[in-house]
Amino acid sequence: MNPLTSHRTRRATTDDLEQLKALWRAERFPVETLEKHFTDFQVVEDAQGGVAAAISLQIAGSQGHIHSETFADFAQTDLLRPRLWQQIQSAARNHGLFRLWTREAAPFWRKDAGFAAAPPELLAKLPETFGAAAPGWLSLRLRDELADPEALDRQFELFKITEREKREKILRRARFLQFLGTLIAALIFLSGFLLLLYVFKHRT
Secondary structure, eight states, rough: TTTTTTOOOEEEGGGHHHHHHHHHHTTTTOOOHHHTTGGEEEEOOOTSSOOOEEEEEETTTTEEEEEEEEOOOOHEEEEEEEEHHHHHHHHHTTTOEEEEEOOOSTTHHHTTTTOOOOHHHHHHHHGGGGGGOOTEEEEOSSGGGOOOOHHHHHHHHHHHHHHHHHHHHHHHHHHOOOOOHHHHHHHHHHHHHHHHHHHHHOOO
């Protein structure tokens, strides 16, 4: 019998909070901090309704941070971690995420999930809310960054700025031409007036 047939994955609820706090204390995680964001956690529930495993998916814009992985029984990590990963991927799709970050050290995240060490140029894109952009971060691109809503917003803002600059340039040129036209008209009028004055004086 498959040992996981009685397990199910879901998002954490208030009913899980006390169990989660006990797991966090065992791992010496910052309980008070995590408690404020317990709904970020995805859990694997055992047959008795207890929390067998949990991990957080913190979201910032279109990027996600996987952290604070914990297990009630570490003998089951190899069985439960893939279930957590499936739940994270489902949540990431639901939120339209394009990139995931983690500092989890288990080999699974590199070997099975596909994460890789983030190079410096990629670390520059790490959301500040996830932590310092220091070595040790792993990253996984879920889809093309061009499909990222934030990237599209930035491109749209750039388009608007470019169009505004073009419009201002056209308006400046139009104002210059208007000024030039007014100046030419004034010169023609003045020339005509001086010519009439000259003719009038020399008629006498």
